Amino acid sequence: MSNTTLISILIMSMLINNVVLSQFLGICPFLGVSKKVDTASGMGAAVIFVITLASIICGLIYHFILHPLGLDYLNTIVFILVIASLVQFVEMFLKKMMPSLYKALGVYLPLITTNCAVLGAVLLNVQNEYNVIQGIVNGIATSVGFAISIIILAGLREKMQYNRVPKAVQGFPFTMFTASLMAIAFCGFSGLK
Amino acid sequence: MNLAENTPLERLFNGIVKENPTLVIVLGMCPTLAVTTSAMNGIGMGLSTTVVLALANLFISLLRNVIPDDIRIPSFIVIIASFVTMVDMLMQAYTPDLYKSLGIYIPLIVVNCIIFGRAEAYAYKNKPLASFFDGIGMGLGFTLAITVMGFIRELIGSGAIFGNPIGSLPDYAPSIFVMAPGAFLVLAIMITIRAHIINTIEAKKGVRLPVTHTDEEGSECSSCAMRMSCAGKFQKVEAMMKADKEAKAAAAVKAAPAAKPAAAKPAAAKPAEMTVEEAVKEVKAAAKQAEAAASKTVEAAEPPKKAEDEAVKSEAPKEEAPKVEAPKVEAPKEEAPKEEAPKEEAPKVEAPKAEEVKAEAPEEPKAEEVKAEIPEAPKAEEAKAEIPEAPKADEAKDEADEAPAPMSALERLKAMKAADEAEKEANK
Numbered sequence: 001m002s003n004t005t006l007i008s009i010l011i012m013s014m015l016i017n018n019v020v021l022s023q024f025l026g027i028c029p030f031l032g033v034s035k036k037v038d039t040a041s042g043m044g045a046a047v048i049f050v051i052t053l054a055s056i057i058c059g060l061i062y063h064f065i066l067h068p069l070g071l072d073y074l075n076t077i078v079f080i081l082v083i084a085s086l087v088q089f090v091e092m093f094l095k096k097m098m099p100s101l102y103k104a105l106g107v108y109l110p111l112i113t114t115n116c117a118v119l120g121a122v123l124l125n126v127q128n129e130y131n132v133i134q135g136i137v138n139g140i141a142t143s144v145g146f147a148i149s150i151i152i153l154a155g156l157r158e159k160m161q162y163n164r165v166p167k168a169v170q171g172f173p174f175t176m177f178t179a180s181l182m183a184i185a186f187c188g189f190s191g192l193k
Numbered sequence: 194m195n196l197a198e199n200t201p202l203e204r205l206f207n208g209i210v211k212e213n214p215t216l217v218i219v220l221g222m223c224p225t226l227a228v229t230t231s232a233m234n235g236i237g238m239g240l241s242t243t244v245v246l247a248l249a250n251l252f253i254s255l256l257r258n259v260i261p262d263d264i265r266i267p268s269f270i271v272i273i274a275s276f277v278t279m280v281d282m283l284m285q286a287y288t289p290d291l292y293k294s295l296g297i298y299i300p301l302i303v304v305n306c307i308i309f310g311r312a313e314a315y316a317y318k319n320k321p322l323a324s325f326f327d328g329i330g331m332g333l334g335f336t337l338a339i340t341v342m343g344f345i346r347e348l349i350g351s352g353a354i355f356g357n358p359i360g361s362l363p364d365y366a367p368s369i370f371v372m373a374p375g376a377f378l379v380l381a382i383m384i385t386i387r388a389h390i391i392n393t394i395e396a397k398k399g400v401r402l403p404v405t406h407t408d409e410e411g412s413e414c415s416s417c418a419m420r421m422s423c424a425g426k427f428q429k430v431e432a433m434m435k436a437d438k439e440a441k442a443a444a445a446v447k448a449a450p451a452a453k454p455a456a457a458k459p460a461a462a463k464p465a466e467m468t469v470e471e472a473v474k475e476v477k478a479a480a481k482q483a484e485a486a487a488s489k490t491v492e493a494a495e496p497p498k499k500a501e502d503e504a505v506k507s508e509a510p511k512e513e514a515p516k517v518e519a520p521k522v523e524a525p526k527e528e529a530p531k532e533e534a535p536k537e538e539a540p541k542v543e544a545p546k547a548e549e550v551k552a553e554a555p556e557e558p559k560a561e562e563v564k565a566e567i568p569e570a571p572k573a574e575e576a577k578a579e580i581p582e583a584p585k586a587d588e589a590k591d592e593a594d595e596a597p598a599p600m601s602a603l604e605r606l607k608a609m610k611a612a613d614e615a616e617k618e619a620n621k
Binding site: 021022023024025026027028031073074075076077080081084085115116119120123124127167168169170172173174176177179180181183184186187 | 219222223224226227266267270271274275277278281282296297300301303304305306369372373374375376377378380381382384385386388389392
């Protein structure tokens, strides 16, 4: 495992295979919580926090418990339970120990439980046969990619809030068109491969 | 179609047409966008989701009296994840090609919002048979929608129907439609067309049809699929945070009177020499009464008017006109005897102004402005810091209006005299 592979994992997961715009994970918060830059960055920060923790813990569980015992088929169940309880635990821990951080992230934590980006990042770690360190780097890169794209979308939506839009396109389709243009822009990163 | 509630047929119709999860409720966007590169993928994904949905609904409904309310979400997760694992292994064994092309999205059925949504909204409250068919209906509705989308994307993007190329069409097909941007684009166009049809029908019939995605515009949860299971928790928490902020701001405003009498005392102390002490008491009393109004910038030029203004402010919210007039009449009377003639006139002139002010009630917008400003200030300390400044500004105004105004006249006279004398001396 050399540094180049870690850096290439970072670039791959963050920009080229952007979790939202090319893998379509975490679409729900991407469309739902992207009206204002403030809330979007809060959501992005919370996702970075949770995915990083989840990829550490799930990586350890997979490499030291599930895989050695040949329990690979339990991956999905174990991971989703770990993520759900992790989110609950993080919420309680932050509430008690770091109230200021809890205030900044607290609103978004319950929403993350079924954010498919979290489970997706962890499952991709297993599928790509990353070791623990590579998995953590992949998790961080994935979540940073999510934060980047949701903040860009929120910025665009704030700018276009008062644009005159045909009635049928208003709301959801308009956001989808915006996301489509963003995805085209992110296609440009595939030249980095 | 008139069908009895919660019968199998009604559930199927409901899932496929009336509450189609993808097109009507806009749920489960991740697989919808991700796997619809071909119609075959759409069918595979849709059918595997249908199996999980139907079985999970059935079992959750059977266990609905056993599962405690507090831990129902983890219970749902375990039940759903078990079925997803089964489907995952079966597909790996019997349809390896499809399994490969769907990849990570098969295990991700676990977090498909449709399944959670139906478990929470329907299966947990209804009988097993109806829940089972609800799952099948919803699953088939989902399958139909993503198959159509996969068909469109495959036809335009790779010039094929169900994997069979049409003549030389693949050579000219814009491949962007099977890439990531095409997914967003096709779904956006599909929903736009649907919205346009509904808008046209609405315009023709003059009625509003239920459940269009644009209806829910404006709420943060509108396009989030989790809104069914989180039940607006996000909005609740956000509202709580907002209320918390407002409470803090209110506390800051309440703290302001404590600071204000202190600031008001020096302001009132100087005029006290000229005006009645009772007026000062009134000012204080009014300041205490008008806790909410206390943060307003008082533009009173003179203490009597200040007293009036605050009286107006304190009672304006109550909307009791006669009471407001009473103090106004008193205030000039009290001050009149001790004050000099020109100053007597001033309050009289201003009294009607105060009435006008009352009639127009510009204080309320001001209060709103102040209130609007305070929540924006993130720290209560800043709000506190801002409020004490207002009385200071009043002091300055008071001083500027009261003391310097007559002084300046005298000074001008003196300056004139001095200038005259200087001229005389110069002439001499």
